[in-house]
Amino acid sequence: MTDKPGLLVVEGISKSFVGFKALDGVDFTVRPGEIHALLGENGAGKSTLIKVLTGVHQPDAGVIKIDGQPVVMRDTQHAQYLGIGTVYQEVNLLPNMSVADNLFIGRQPMRFGFVNRKRMEQQARDLLAQYDLHLDVSSDLSRYSVAVQQIVAIARAVDMSGRVLVLDEPTASLDRHETEVLFAILRQLRARGFGIVFITHFLDQVYEICDRVTVLRNGKLAGSALIAELPKIELVTLMLGRTLAVATHKPRHDRPIPAERQFSFKGLGRSRSIAPFDLDIGQGEVIGMAGLLGSGRTETAKILFGIDAADAGHIRIDGNPVLIRTPRDAVACGFGLCPEDRKSDGIIGDLSVRENICLALQAQKGWFNRLSSREQTGLADTFVKALDIRTTDIEKPVKFLSGGNQQKVILARWLATNPRFLILDEPTRGIDVGAHAEIIALINRLCDDGMALLVISSEIEEIVAYSTRVIVLRDRAHRGEISGDDITTSNIMQMIAAESEGAPA
């Protein structure tokens, strides 16, 4: 396999945090002129490996070599100095400063002891011209799109380190076209002999652009291979360690269509967020919502739940018109929402599992109608048992639970209010395989019990497994609906992919 000598070689790296081993003897080699995908489920150790590579964490054991020379990264600056540049997931730049400042901060060209702004801006223009980016470098970075910011971040990292480029989920918030632009840049850098580490969740992108892939699982190396020699199904097997749990589920689209659809949303929309859409959903139905990130999925959920105000449209429940302007209104109508961003919009980290479970019901009951301690404990115990929430104690702060269990706590929070319509935004993102299967089973069970569910997910197989109907979103609009036996992975994919032809080039 050693066709070329490694540019960056990691041998036997281990890293432990109190009570748990994040990396266990991992080997990893990046060769010059290759794009190397680093894959793994959440918690597999990707982030820890990246942090070791970029000097944020010091490894407990193992060596890192650059060009065959063992090195010790003291901190991020030192890693940069040694030739490893990183672009982090949430673009880590300074939106309040100019593009030129962002490119050159800390190494501005000086004249007579002062920053030479003119020269700095000229250099910034030259640098960005390499990426076919021509913009006013003296403007604040915040004026430009995320895609431009990403390119600026890459330009900076490349200019400063010039050997290895680590990209942590760079395409997460880019649309199709922007991703293409980014890939063109990556190909160009590969041709210049860079070693690029590419972390992503999108397997298609791995096959589109990467040369080699390394998979981590539970802190250990699960395998490393040339992409050309690795069929997709084997890659998935490497990542999951077993065949996909959902694949064994019997699809549910043969479920009877409900006689009436109690929840009717007509012409809801919000300018620059989501085009007006109609949506009807009945109890005992699961609507799957598929679409790429940024296609308007979360925006739909936010409008339905009253987080964002709709510009127009009206809502009827059981035939009666209702107004939903805040989440409180939505809750009063019997809605519940498990948000996409669990950490910032879902859990109340420092509060206990019990308090988190009781929160929505308590908010509904009002300030002065307190659930007694006994009621709270009873409620929490019931749901901890029913949803198999794994915690040592219901008084444990919820932030100490794993992602899957946090998700179950938020689910329990809503189930405690006995909702009629539950919206789940990416309920299985970032949780391990076991909890994943349990949440899918729960969705099916709730549906059987007569709840109306709207589930947003990036995982098409998963949507196929539980949906009675599927709505496909594209370019901030609802584009189509599939039901019955037409719900197949390929049909959904085709509807999503229709975009690539219709999208502006």
Add this chain to the structure above:
Amino acid sequence: MNARLLPLCATLLICLIAYAACVFQFPAMFSTRVAGNLLTDNAFLGIAAVGMTFVILSGGIDLSVGSVIAFTGVLLAVLITHYGVHPLIAFAIALLITTVFGASMGVIIHYLEVPSFIVTLAGMFLARGMCFVMTTDSIPIDHPFYTALQGLFYRLPGGGRLTFIGCLMVLVFLLGIIVAHFSKFGSYIYAVGGNRTSAELMGVPVARTTIGIYAMSGFLSGLAGIVFSLYTSAGYSLAAVGVELDTIAAVVIGGTLLTGGVGYIAGTFIGVIIQGIIQTYIVFDGTLSSWWTKIVVGVLLFSFIALQRILVFLSLKRATATSGG
């Protein structure tokens, strides 16, 4: 035009309108005498406000400013009047102490990761307490060197006096502008105020910058204390109470965002001058009490914070329009 310049322009406009309105009512206010006095009377406030601007640009706040000014004044009075130290040496000692004092607050803020307002609050108590420990009396300073410095001025046409301390303030502002926009340290300050984590990942020496910012604020507060002592020829431990609020107000009225990362030193200068104009107006009017200053400053504070809020809201709206998940 850059939307970030809008608060600055608004400040400038308000300053000009206010001054024009004052001149319209009291034509005597249109004179070099008044202009010179504006600089002299607000010299200590302006110098302290430069330090405060840097602190606020970095996303922090320094509540110790007023106490440090009083501390410096008392220290100088004690050293010069009681111990016969030459003022220049006393100045050096005072600046050294206040700089170290500011730097120590910076160290605590950075390494203990605590909000700056609580640390500088402790600093405020400490500095004020040290004043009282030295003396509770008002000590006059009568030294030939002081008299010489106080007598230093450039006579403007029209009878106005450009005094030493007034010029010193303008000089400090000019240096502040150069540091903010043409030095690495300045860019680090904006970086830390913009996003500390990003700044750290981009290689900005956050620890050094934070400590440097508070050290500079301490130094400038010390300098403001020296100017205040030249201005009043005395040291009194109850002096300069609430000056930290005046400086914060000047910075905010000058268009600097209290959340950090956005603002201009030049704006602070205008903010100081606006406060000076209000006070001058009250003096000219003769019937209004000085507490109107506080109310007007409060109203201005609110207006500017509201203006910034609207601008942030608009830019957020634009941001969600272009991106979004």
Add this chain to the structure above:
Amino acid sequence: MIRLNTAALTKAMPQLLSLMLILFLNYLAFPGFFEIRLQDGRLFGSLIDVFNRGAPVIILAIGMTAVIASRGVDLSVGAVMAVAGALAATMTVAGYPLPVVILAALGAGLACGLWNGILVAYFDLQPIVATLILMVAGRGIAQLITEGSIVTFTEPGLIFFGTGSFAGVPMPILIAASLLAVAIAVVRRTALGLLIESIGINRSASSYAGLNSKLLLLVIYGFCGLCASLAGIIIAADIRGADANNAGLWLELDAILAVVVGGTSLFGGRFSILMSALGAVIIQAMNTGILLSGFPPEYNLILKALVIIVILLAQSFSSLGGWAFLKGEFRSKGTKRQ
């Protein structure tokens, strides 16, 4: 929220121990410290004095606790005290009956608090910024009310709030204790404790869960303003006058300090009103101690500064271990065990 069990007691140990230590030091400095005597139907003594003088800060700390628990801070309470005091004094001098005077002063405080609350909750201003406005303008308003002079009054009804006593207990203590009892009862009997902690820890998630976080914030700041005006009335009644410049000067800082000493984090979340009151008593015990031991009262400031620094050091050391653990774990998105 408080639960009087051993766990809560253990948690309060550092505060209780320091209070005991300070009281003991006070006793060493002044052997008559613990003597309490009944004179003219009112209790006297240094210990009573600690509570009596500490009452305004206790009252402020009660309101401030709710604000800080919601991840805010109210810098304007000192200025609001001055406004309430000025209004009470001026209206008394103008001859209004006592109930009207009290209601007007409390109403002014409530209005100030609601103003802060509107800025924080509905305009989304940072609490420091929002309350700074009133901190600056409040004293101006107070002076506007008193027309720049110190207004003194002799109305016995109003003075009673500062120096009167009921069943031997001085009024300020009685008022502070009643407010404390009411506040604790409200927190325990209603869901407010949980909801305040919830918005303090994660406001966005709380809104998603259907909490009316804006209204709750408004109520919290309104309550804090109300507490401030109550403290302002007591102080004005105590000195029989309103001094717009100096009434409540720096007391916002004492109140914040009391809450921090009581163990509520400045980053919001878990809070205990009783512990904040204990914090206020600790601060006042120090003040009294300094006075009794013959040091000039100005030493208080240095002592307070040292207390802040010690607490910050202690908190960061106790949390550093935990922090290092958490950071390592969460940054690596650890799913350590199921």
